Amino acid sequence: GAVVSQHPSRVICKSGTSVKIECRSLDFQATTMFWYRQFPKQSLMLMATSNEGSKATYEQGVEKDKFLINHASLTLSTLTVTSAHPEDSSFYICSARDRRLHLVRETQYFGPGTRLLVL
Amino acid sequence: GESVGLHLPTLSVQEGDNSIINCAYSNSASDYFIWYKQESGKGPQFIIDIRSNMDKRQGQRVTVLLNKTVKHLSLQIAATQPGDSAVYFCAETNYGQNFVFGPGTRLSVLP
Numbered sequence: 374g375a376v377v378s379q380h381p382s383r384v385i386c387k388s389g390t391s392v393k394i395e396c397r398s399l400d401f402q403a404t405t406m407f408w409y410r411q412f413p414k415q416s417l418m419l420m421a422t423s424n425e426g427s428k429a430t431y432e433q434g435v436e437k438d439k440f441l442i443n444h445a446s447l448t449l450s451t452l453t454v455t456s457a458h459p460e461d462s463s464f465y466i467c468s469a470r471d472r473r474l475h476l477v478r479e480t481q482y483f484g485p486g487t488r489l490l491v492l
Numbered sequence: 493g494e495s496v497g498l499h500l501p502t503l504s505v506q507e508g509d510n511s512i513i514n515c516a517y518s519n520s521a522s523d524y525f526i527w528y529k530q531e532s533g534k535g536p537q538f539i540i541d542i543r544s545n546m547d548k549r550q551g552q553r554v555t556v557l558l559n560k561t562v563k564h565l566s567l568q569i570a571a572t573q574p575g576d577s578a579v580y581f582c583a584e585t586n587y588g589q590n591f592v593f594g595p596g597t598r599l600s601v602l603p
Contacts, residue, residue, distance in 0.1 A: 415596075417536070481591065483536045
């Protein structure tokens, strides 16, 4: 149980284009989903927190107009990197918190990550 | 700001030996701690967690110890195997808010 998928796993795009990354909770409903980015040999940095049906909460320094997050259902959240540039190249990881456990356990279950390379 | 850090960025252990990975946290209000394992090119995988009202929790081959007095968390892996090679992150949270990851420790298991 508690499986989270991401699609695509890898994407290469040209500078200036937009890229959409999907995050799905496969066997549970997620009250909250999180988006992280991770640079090589570094820890995970939280970008934003999204709750189903409401606007995402962005961490300080993360441009909400550049990183659009949509959490349309309890099993799907999307991150769109708009007008991507080479400095946006990174490993993007989503996580989800099981709705059934949100009062008991705050554990986040992570997706496999999406590696974005902007040329 | 408050942060979670690790004493050892890299750790090499002999196969079969026990591993101990340490983590220091600074937010005394944190009430829930988690250890994750991340293999290269993959997302973090949940290993074990512990609440602040406990000081020890055991799983299969893994044990987490929490010392609130000195704000220290450790992950012990018994009989370390080659498949344990990965980067290990500790994370802390305060009632589900402010989920903060430590910088990570790379564990290398030597044959």
